[in-house]
Amino acid sequence: MDRFLSSATNRIDAKxxxxxxxxxxxxxxxxxxxxxxxxxxxxxxxxxxxxxDLLDRYEERIAxxxxxxxxxxxxxxxxxxxxxxxxxxxxxxxxxxxxxxxHTGITTEVTFVGRGLFFQMWEPxxxxxxxxxxxxxxxxxxQQASQARAAGTE
Amino acid sequence: MDRFLSSATNRIDAKxxxxxxxxxxxxxxxxxxxxxxxxxxxxxxxxxxxxxDLLDRYEERIAxxxxxxxxxxxxxxxxxxxxxxxxxxxxxxxxxxxxxxxHTGITTEVTFVGRGLFFQMWEPxxxxxxxxxxxxxxxxxxQQASQARAAGTE
DNA sequence: TACTGTAATATGGGATACCATGGGAAAGCA
DNA sequence: TGCTTTCCCATGGTATCCCATATTACAGTA
Numbered sequence: 456m457d458r459f460l461s462s463a464t465n466r467i468d469a470k471x472x473x474x475x476x477x478x479x480x481x482x483x484x485x486x487x488x489x490x491x492x493x494x495x496x497x498x499x500x501x502x503x504x505x506x507x508d509l510l511d512r513y514e515e516r517i518a519x520x521x522x523x524x525x526x527x528x529x530x531x532x533x534x535x536x537x538x539x540x541x542x543x544x545x546x547x548x549x550x551x552x553x554x555x556x557x558h559t560g561i562t563t564e565v566t567f568v569g570r571g572l573f574f575q576m577w578e579p580x581x582x583x584x585x586x587x588x589x590x591x592x593x594x595x596x597x598q599q600a601s602q603a604r605a606a607g608t609e
Numbered sequence: 610m611d612r613f614l615s616s617a618t619n620r621i622d623a624k625x626x627x628x629x630x631x632x633x634x635x636x637x638x639x640x641x642x643x644x645x646x647x648x649x650x651x652x653x654x655x656x657x658x659x660x661x662d663l664l665d666r667y668e669e670r671i672a673x674x675x676x677x678x679x680x681x682x683x684x685x686x687x688x689x690x691x692x693x694x695x696x697x698x699x700x701x702x703x704x705x706x707x708x709x710x711x712h713t714g715i716t717t718e719v720t721f722v723g724r725g726l727f728f729q730m731w732e733p734x735x736x737x738x739x740x741x742x743x744x745x746x747x748x749x750x751x752q753q754a755s756q757a758r759a760a761g762t763e
Numbered sequence: 764t765a766c767t768g769t770a771a772t773a774t775g776g777g778a779t780a781c782c783a784t785g786g787g788a789a790a791g792c793a
Numbered sequence: 794t795g796c797t798t799t800c801c802c803a804t805g806g807t808a809t810c811c812c813a814t815a816t817t818a819c820a821g822t823a
Contacts, residue, residue: 456644456661461693461708465783470798474783498679516677545800546783568690571668575690586690589683594651596680619773624808628773698809700773 457485459505459569464579466564472548473565479574480547491541491549493576495558500581502555504541505573512572611636613659613723618733620718626702627719633728634701636660645703647730649691649712654735656709658695659727664688 463476475483483491488506494513496503503509520527541549555561560578568575568582577585617630629645637645642660648667650657657663667688674681695703709715714732722729722736731739 456694458664458689460664460689462690468783468785470786472784477782498682519677542799544798548783550798568686569692570685571689586686589686590651590691592679592683593687597651622774623776626774626808631772696809699811702773704808 457482458571459574460571462566462568462582464564464566467551467561471550471552472544473551474546474548475543476567477547479567479569480543483543491543493539493541493555496575499585500559500578501568501585502559502576503570503573504576509573611639612725613728614725616720616722618718618720621705621715625704625706626698627705628700628702629697630721631701633721633723634697637697643697645695645697647693647695647709648688650729651687653739654713654732655722655739656713656730657724657727658730661694663727664692 459479459482461478463478465474465476467473483506486506490506491504492507492509493502493504494509497516517527517531539552539554543549551561551565555576559576560581561576562578564579566577566579566582568577613633613636615632619627619630621627637660640660640662642662644661645658646661646664647656647658648663667684671681671684671688674684693706693708697703705715705719709730713730714735715730716732718733720731720733720736722731
């Protein structure tokens with residue numbers, strides 16, 4: 456399978472290194488990425504990490520904004536401004552930079568979350584909070600949908 | 610038969626492995642898969658499990674959404690982040706990870722419940738409680754319906 | 764229906780391979 | 794020279810392979 460899936464939490468060692476889950480590394484290889492791009496996620500305190508295609512995706516997103524408006528420029532700055540890329544060492548580890556820590560709140564542990572075509576890096580506690588929100592939204596959405604169906608058949 | 614039917618309870622061994630019921634395995638293997646896709650169910654403490662094709666179906670669903678709106682992001686977060694592949698070993702067993710235990714409360718035994726296109730993994734006690742709830746809801750609903758019918762004919 | 768043998772399945776355990784993690788040493792940089 | 798980064802190796806823990814044994818399901822026979 457060549458998609459990033461499931462999540463795992465790894466510890467950051469004294470030198471600031473953390474192992475990228477083996478499963479993710481094999482996906483990276485299979486997709487033929489030689490370098491990983493880490494971008495700040497737009498709405499959440501997480502990093503989006505993936506191959507060059509991740510950049511394309513963000514470009515598309517920016518393209519939707521009116522180029523004369525502040526928003527587009529802000530987004531572009533936000534993404535390209537400090538966009539760092541992560542080097543995998545021989546043991547499949549990356550070094551967690553201050554840039555990463557600042558945006559995510561990561562200190563001693565990192566949770567890697569598969570997102571299909573890319574993956575995310577989270578501070579474990581913040582991830583839990585976010586996950587709870589997401590599940591609640593989806594659950595509410597599903598109830599609404601089934602109520603709407605019931606109403607339609609009455 | 611290519612549907613998941615009936616239920617069975619199996620024990621988890623000292624290494625955290627548990628056999629997937631043979632008839633469930635044959636459903637998956639007939640399609641040529643050697644791994645399972647498991648997703649944390651939204652409203653109940655159970656895992657929804659199926660072949661990797663189950664994931665495909667979800668991804669197709671997401672593709673219908675505007676990729677830059679919150680809904681698409683939530684859905685992806687859920688099916689990729691709350692999902693995981695379970696590798697079947699040669700004897701048809703899977704290892705029950707903390708990822709599964711956390712959400713389901715599973716400790717020493719697992720009940721596998723056929724649900725047609727997928728099956729579920731439950732902690733036996735919780736399944737009993739849930740089954741009782743479901744029965745009660747259904748019988749309440751039936752009583753309501755028959756009362757409404759009686760009222761209509763009076 | 765009861766009994767019996769057989770095959771399929773579930774379970775247990777030793778050995779092995781893989782992976783996260785930690786630390787020493789060499790290599791770059793100020 | 795100090796400091797950080799990168800390489801390399803050691804270790805413990807976990808997952809996987811492979812085989813043995815127990816248990817269950819099934820089919821045939823009386």
